[in-house]
């Protein structure tokens with residue numbers, strides 16, 4: 001369903017600088033309309049973030065594509081996502097052949113998305129909790145993607161990156177952020193690139209924002 005809408009969206013992403021064929025193919029394959037509430041289905045293939053309930057959003061497709069491309073992962077890589085939300089980003093990574101671990105802090109969203117993953121046969125290892133402390137048990141990760149805006153780069157996420165791995169995280173104030181793409185070059189050395197102008201809902205947790 002909605003194949004031609006999806007095709008139009010993917011060609012728009014390609015025109016806007018998304019060149020990784022693995023990312024484009026996965027976003028062509030994953031049906032975004034299955035990850036949004038019923039009333040939002042007519043908007044599922046517009047390049048916009050949409051509300052998913054509980055004051056949260058499914059990220060804009062361009063943002064998903066850009067962040068996923070920035071991870072520069074090879075199929076089979078182990079990747080941690082902070083902020084499962086609708087499950088769309090995790091589904092894209094899964095379709096690309098990654099081993100996906102994902103943490104969500106809101107229990108209603110967590111349970112709803114867990115059910116959707118089961119129904120769609122998407123095998124992602126999920127946990128309910130504060131993702132700012134990462135998931136030490138399964139570390140190191142070749143990629144870590146944070147899909148909520150953070151005031152700082154949580155130290156545990158840097159620790160849990162594999163050497164050569166990348167952490168992609170929006171950092172800034174509650175309303176707008178700069179996307180940081182951080183590569184781990186040694187046990188305690190990193191290089192970072194910054195891409196301005198992103199806007200995410202807040203990352204709430206021990207190393208994130210407080211609830212209010």
Ligand code: SAM
Pocket residue numbers: 056057058059082083084085086087088089090103104105106109129130131132147148200201202203204205206208
């Ligand atoms: N990746 C999601 C998707 O594909 O729909 C988009 C996620 S939404 C923009 C951000 C999510 O991060 C929300 O579901 C929110 O509850 C969650 N979140 C915020 N702080 C968190 C934290 N400390 N740990 C885990 N999840 C968190």
